[in-house]
Amino acid sequence: MAIRENDDGTFDVDVSAGTNPITQERRRPRKRVNTRVEAEELEYHYKQKYRRKNEYTNPNLSFSAIKNIYLDDCKLHGKPGYAENQNYIIEKHLLSYFKKSNIPKIVKDDIKDFQQHLINTGLSNKSINNIMITLKCIFDVAVEESVIEQNPCKNVKNLSIKQKQMKFWTPDQFKEFLSLIDEEKEFLFKVYYTTAYFTGMRCGELLALNWDDIDKFRQEINVHKSLTYIKKQIIITEPKTKNSIRRISINAKLLALLQEWKLKQQELFEKYQIEHSNEVHVFQYREVPPTKDIFSRRIRTICSRGHLAPIRQHDLRHSHVALLIHQREDYTTIKERLGHASITTTIDVYGHLFPNKQKETADKLDDFF
Incomplete structure (x- = not known):
């Protein structure tokens, strides 16, 4: 019996609801309420909650x-x-x-x-x-596969996510970071972080770069692939989206820095008897390209030498956007440099960094008085 009245006038609801479809354990919800009406409503709720459909075309797949x-x-x-x-x-x-x-x-x-x-x-x-x-x-x-008719995950809402405050370095903070780098021993890292800061490229895009991808005559970087490691194997794929395939204009000083590293890389490869060509990865310093973890860890190491708070490697991409906004670049230019699929993405992610123009707008209304 699903509802039982107790001597003190309360009611126990005890419903046999079959087995749990996930654990295969018997499911029997029980609860005590004060009135019969509450008991009947609760019984109905349990029966509705655990009602099952039994006929499917192909119910045997695990x-x-x-x-x-x-x-x-x-x-x-x-x-x-x-x-x-x-x-x-x-x-x-x-x-x-x-x-x-x-x-x-x-x-x-x-x-x-x-x-x-x-x-x-x-x-x-x-x-x-x-x-x-x-x-x-x-x-x-x-x-x-006709195992079920409807996805049970449908209409299960996502949990809310509190937006973390975006971290980035100002130009002065980035200069402070560069000043903490030992140029003699860490020149590669100076070039890598400078390229990331002044292009906004993703880590995988940076690691995938070959010297063939740097056009020194047009002062452009051709971004068309991404590098990652899976089980210690190098995997080269297309970038994150089709719009991520792009050409990024670079300044003359960054180009000169890259060319200086190329000469040092050639000397390094000669020392280790590694063949050098334009197909070599730009930020490679041994037989195989480095992993992103190497550059992530080194940021913390370098910052520990001073008083600069470290940021994530990906935050250098945010720093590039903050730099462009500081230079009053428009959304369209930023979208093209970052390789976003639409300008909406750029606005959604970085819109809060743009100066608030409401004060400027309000001041103009004084002209009507």
């Missing part, structure tokens, strides 16, 4: 089988780094939780329970949202 189909699709159509990232998320956060699940019986409330489970682990909201996106993609495959 979660593991579906995630394998999804990963195969990632490898076929996505970048290698993306497939690797998705596999990591699945292995670390999804597989153990869903491995026993009965896919056709999972509903929205089960997904919300999983989201709460992630919250309880202490992960950041951004990380949880990324995990939930991967889960939704896997259930999209389940829909395509």
